[in-house]
């Protein structure tokens with residue numbers, strides 16, 4: 001073959017290989033672009049699908065009719081307190097505080113409620129470098145007044161914005177209230193008329209600061225407190241408190257302090273409970289001693305019965321929707337009221353575990369059925385009622401990758417399920433807390449897939465550019481003689 005024709009052949013070959021390479025590069029570009037566009041479309045369509053909002057009174061959804069009034073509080077996306085009439089209409093709504101937490105009916109006057117709320121004071125920067133940063137209040141509102149107006153019962157300014165709240169206070173009598181102070185990791189009893197603090201327990205007296213949450217930012221996170229006023233009960237006169245970050249519910253004697261052998265749970269023993277909220281004590285006279293509690297990071301509500309000096313789990317409830325529940329109350333009719341925070345709903349389940357009442361809420365903190373006593377005051381233990389437990393397996397669980405998609409397969413639902421299974425609970429719930437209500441595991445998966453595709457595309461483009469410019473990389477290890 002002549003030199004000229006072999007040059008022409010080599011030229012044609014290299015042209016063909018450049019064409020092939022351009023073709024494969026363009027095919028890959030199209031694949032990446034399609035993945036990114038499909039992911040974006042999934043996220044945009046989710047953002048248009050969920051209309052639930054409680055940011056104003058007009059937007060709050062109506063509830064189904066039920067006996068008695070229901071209070072729902074929120075803190076996070078919107079700070080709201082809503083009271084539903086038995087017919088399901090909104091009777092009272094307020095969003096003037098930044099965050100609303102635990103609400104209770106006032107003893108003997110169920111249509112007057114008392115609750116804790118926090119105002120965030122944005123002074124100097126996002127984390128507040130110029131205190132005061134928060135105003136914590138206990139407020140009371142008479143729902144039967146012509147124009148119900150909250151009245152401050154007790155308040156205190158605090159120096160931090162993160163974990164600078166009071167999530168619960170419980171009235172002991174007409175003058176005294178016990179407060180769960182997240183800011184200082186303390187439980188204190190204050191006379192709200194004189195504002196003199198009569199008693200105080202400091203979690204540092206019994207728990208090491210090296211364990212649990214970061215000290216001093218958010219160490220114990222004491223998110224619930226209950227005064228036990230039950231003559232004849234082993235815990236009469238004691239205070240029950242929930243140390244979220246220690247995964248423990250403790251009993252405090254006003255003379256002796258921590259009553260060690262009554263503690264429920266232990267630090268990082270997540271099989272028992274994992275960053276619980278809103279435990280309620282059910283006394284002996286109502287089938288206890290028992291504690292019904294929202295096991296938040298485990299996505300279930302549960303109850304423990306005191307038997308032979310130990311706590312035994314006697315009931316649990318979850319379905320495939322429940323995500324980060326933060327309140328559970330046993331009602332006098334044997335039903336259980338649950339605030340399912342990232343399930344975006346408040347539900348009532350009956351003795352067999354069926355949902356019999358439900359209302360949407362963007363991030364409920366707690367739910368209270370008025371006229372049934374504060375929290376679980378009028379309820380009986382699961383053991384006394386013979387309640388049936390229900391777990392995710394019983395309810396047919398999971399299943400984003402189920403049958404809605406093409407040929408019965410929904411790839412995004414499947415990716416969402418995978419993500420939910422591999423993400424630690426706290427990370428998943430943190431993402432749900434920080435993002436809009438319409439975002440869930442599927443949307444996180446779509447964003448993750450788009451980011452990965454984008455990064456892979458960028459990496460390939462850079463490699464191609466360098467290769468075209470004649471830059472070659474050597475592996476950091478090579479054979480002798482190379």
Ligand SMILES: O=[N+]([O-])c1ccc(OS(=O)(=O)O)cc1
Pocket residue numbers: 075076099163165167223244326
């Ligand atoms: O609204 N907050 O600031 C807020 C809400 C919830 C929260 O976590 S929780 O575990 O105490 O509910 C902490 C802070």
